[in-house]
Amino acid sequence: MSFLNKTYTFVKQENLDAFLKSVGFPDDKIEKALKFTPEQKVTKDGDTYTLHTQGLEGPKETKFKSGVEFDDVIGFDKTPAKVTIVVDGNTITQTFKTDKGNGSFKREYVGDQLIISVTRQGWEGVAKRYYKAA
Numbered sequence: 001m002s003f004l005n006k007t008y009t010f011v012k013q014e015n016l017d018a019f020l021k022s023v024g025f026p027d028d029k030i031e032k033a034l035k036f037t038p039e040q041k042v043t044k045d046g047d048t049y050t051l052h053t054q055g056l057e058g059p060k061e062t063k064f065k066s067g068v069e070f071d072d073v074i075g076f077d078k079t080p081a082k083v084t085i086v087v088d089g090n091t092i093t094q095t096f097k098t099d100k101g102n103g104s105f106k107r108e109y110v111g112d113q114l115i116i117s118v119t120r121q122g123w124e125g126v127a128k129r130y131y132k133a134a
Contacts, residue, residue, distance in 0.1 A: 003090060003109035004044055008131035010037040019118055019127035023075060023100075040107075040114065040131060042092065049087060051094075074098070 013034070020030050038054035051062040064070060066087040074081045074096055081096040092107040103120030114131035 001044075001087075001090070003114070003133075004042055007039050007041045007134045008114040009039050009134050011130045011132050013127070013129045015125050015127040016118075016129065018125050019120070019123065022120065022123040022125070025075075039134075040116075049085070051085070051092075072096075 017030055017034060020033060021027075025033065039052075040054070041052040043050045043052065047065055049064055049066065051064070053060050053062070062072065062083075062085075064083075064085045067084065069082055069084045072081050072083045073079060074083070079098050079100060081098045083094060083096045085092060085094045090109040092109075094105040094107070096103055096105075101121040103118070106117045106119075108115045108117070112133040114133075116129045116131070118127040118129070119125075
């Protein structure tokens with residue numbers, strides 16, 4: 001798990017606009033989201049991980065144990081969700097279930113890169129965001 005405690009800085013994205021439209025993200029905020037350049041970091045203390053992310057509304061820390069479901073909120077509208085995050089080697093898969101549908105964020109750490117693939121039920125595409133270790 002060489003990715004622990006490293007900060008990953010946003011580099012580029014693919015198909016994010018289509019994903020945002022598919023979840024009903026307001027058109028006036030899509031451009032802002034596409035210009036947003038967040039950072040991500042994962043830390044670990046015992047068997048508890050913390051996912052440090054930067055969202056449009058500010059920083060967020062998500063504490064979790066691998067494979068244990070918990071309650072969270074996701075998206076621009078703070079939709080209540082049941083979330084499970086599984087750490088498997090250099091891959092972290094975050095699945096979510098909401099009243100609006102289900103989806104996932106798959107984080108793959110390859111060398112000094114982080115590639116996040118975003119999917120959701122009812123949408124045929126895959127959005128990708130690319131990061132590089134700082």
